[in-house]
Amino acid sequence: MPGFELFGELEKKQVQEVLETGVLMRYGFDGMRKGQWKALELEKALAERMEVAHAQLVSSGTSALTVALASAGIGAGDEVIMPTFTFVASFESILAIGAVPVLVDVDDTLTLNPAAVEEAITERTKVVMPVHMCGSMADLKALKSICGKHNLLLLEDACQAIGGTFEGKPLGSYGDLGCFSFDYVKTITCGEGGAVITNNEKYKMNADHYSDHGHDHIGKDRGAETHPFLGYNYRISELNAAVGLAQIARLDDFLAIQKKNYTILREALSTIPEVTFRRVPEGGEESYAFLNFFLPDEDSAKKVHTALGNGGVDACFYWYDNNWHYYKKWEHLTNLKSLGKLPQAIYDQLPDYSKTDFSASDHWMGRTISCLIKLGWLEIEVQERAQKMADILQEVWK
Numbered sequence: 001m002p003g004f005e006l007f008g009e010l011e012k013k014q015v016q017e018v019l020e021t022g023v024l025m026r027y028g029f030d031g032m033r034k035g036q037w038k039a040l041e042l043e044k045a046l047a048e049r050m051e052v053a054h055a056q057l058v059s060s061g062t063s064a065l066t067v068a069l070a071s072a073g074i075g076a077g078d079e080v081i082m083p084t085f086t087f088v089a090s091f092e093s094i095l096a097i098g099a100v101p102v103l104v105d106v107d108d109t110l111t112l113n114p115a116a117v118e119e120a121i122t123e124r125t126k127v128v129m130p131v132h133m134c135g136s137m138a139d140l141k142a143l144k145s146i147c148g149k150h151n152l153l154l155l156e157d158a159c160q161a162i163g164g165t166f167e168g169k170p171l172g173s174y175g176d177l178g179c180f181s182f183d184y185v186k187t188i189t190c191g192e193g194g195a196v197i198t199n200n201e202k203y204k205m206n207a208d209h210y211s212d213h214g215h216d217h218i219g220k221d222r223g224a225e226t227h228p229f230l231g232y233n234y235r236i237s238e239l240n241a242a243v244g245l246a247q248i249a250r251l252d253d254f255l256a257i258q259k260k261n262y263t264i265l266r267e268a269l270s271t272i273p274e275v276t277f278r279r280v281p282e283g284g285e286e287s288y289a290f291l292n293f294f295l296p297d298e299d300s301a302k303k304v305h306t307a308l309g310n311g312g313v314d315a316c317f318y319w320y321d322n323n324w325h326y327y328k329k330w331e332h333l334t335n336l337k338s339l340g341k342l343p344q345a346i347y348d349q350l351p352d353y354s355k356t357d358f359s360a361s362d363h364w365m366g367r368t369i370s371c372l373i374k375l376g377w378l379e380i381e382v383q384e385r386a387q388k389m390a391d392i393l394q395e396v397w398k
C-alpha cells in the first residue's frame with residue numbers, strides 16, 4: 001500500500017516549485033505565487049480521477065470524515081452507523097461533531113453487514129458510514145438501497161481502498177460523500193492530508209467554507225471575506241498538496257503493482273485447502289492494498305499468524321486481539337475517556353458496548369489475517385515470499 005516506498009523525483013519537483021515561490025498556504029497571496037495553486041490543482045485531478053464533480057482537500061483523513069459529516073449538516077445527537085472493524089478515526093470524527101457512533105457487526109466482507117445495519121437504524125440515525133478496510137469494499141448496493149429506504153446519507157470511508165471500484169465506479173464516489181486519507185502509510189501520500197469527494201454542490205461549498213474558519217472565499221481580499229457559518233481550520237498546506245499532486249499521477253501505476261503482487265501471493269495461498277478468502281461483494285474490484293484470508297478457526301489463525309512472524313514474513317496482521325483496529329481494544333471509547341466533558345448527547349445516547357453482542361464480528365475477525373501488499377518489492381521477492389507463506393501454512397497442518 002504505502003506510496004512513500006516510491007517517493008522520488010516527481011515529488012521533489014512539485015515541492016521545489018512551491019519552495020521557489022515561498023507561498024506555503026493554499027489561499028491568497030495571488031501576486032507572490034506565480035500561478036502555483038497546488039491544492040486547487042490536486043482537487044481538480046482527484047475529482048477527475050474519481051469521476052465526481054467536487055473534491056475538497058483537508059489536513060488528514062480523519063478531518064475529511066469530520067468535514068464530510070459537518071458539510072451534510074450532521075451534528076449533536078445524530079447517530080452514525082459504523083463498523084466494529086475500522087481505524088479509530090471513524091468514531092473520532094463522529095464524536096468531534098457531537099454525534100454518536102453506533103457500532104454494527106461486520107460480515108465476511110470484513111465491512112458493514114447490511115442486515116445488521118438495517119436493524120441498528122433508529123429515528124436518530126442520519127448516516128451509514130461503511131469503511132472499505134484493507135483494500136476491499138462494503139456491499140454498497142445493499143447499503144445504498146437501505147439508505148434510500150430510510151432517507152440516510154451514505155458516507156464511504158475509502159482511506160484504505162483508494163483505486164478500488166464498485167459497479168465500475170471509483171470507491172468513494174458511489175455514496176453521497178466519500179473520504180480519502182493521504183497520510184504517510186496510505187497508497188498515495190501527501191505526508192499528511194485527506195480529501196472529501198462528492199457530486200453535491202452544497203456539500204462541497206459547505207466543506208470548502210467549514211475547513212477554513214467558515215471563510216466564504218469570495219473575492220481577492222481574505223481579510224474582507226464574510227463567514228456565513230462557523231467553521232474550523234482543517235486546511236492542507238501547499239507543500240503537502242504538492243507531494244500529493246506527484247503521487248496521484250502515479251496512482252494507476254501503484255495499483256497495477258499492487259494487483260500484480262497480490263495475485264502472486266493469492267495464487268500461492270490458493271493451494272492450501274484450509275485457506276479461504278475474504279468475500280468481495282458482487283460488482284466490486286479491490287484496490288489490492290492487502291491480501292485478506294480466513295483460517296478455519298481462531299486457534300489456527302493465531303498459529304498461522306505467529307508462524308508467519310517467526311518465519312520472517314512481515315506486515316501480516318491479526319487484527320482480532322493484537323491491534324487497535326477492532327472494537328475489543330476501544331476501551332477509551334466504550335468508557336468515554338476524554339480529557340474534558342463531551343457533549344451531553346454522547347453520554348445520553350452512546351450504547352453500552354460492554355453489553356453489546358458482537359459475536360458475529362468475532363466469528364470473522366477471529367479467523368482473519370491481512371497481509372500488506374508493498375509497492376517496493378521486486379518480483380523475485382514476491383515469489384520468494386509466496387513460497388515461504390505456502391510452506392509455513394502447510395507446516396501448520398502437518
Ligand SMILES: *Cc1c(COP(=O)(O)O)cnc(C)c1O
Pocket residue numbers: 059060061062063086087089090131133157159160181182183193194
Ligand atoms: C488512515 C485512515 C483514516 C484516517 O486518516 P488520517 O489521514 O491518518 O487521519 C481513516 N479511516 C481509515 C480506514 C484509515 O485507514
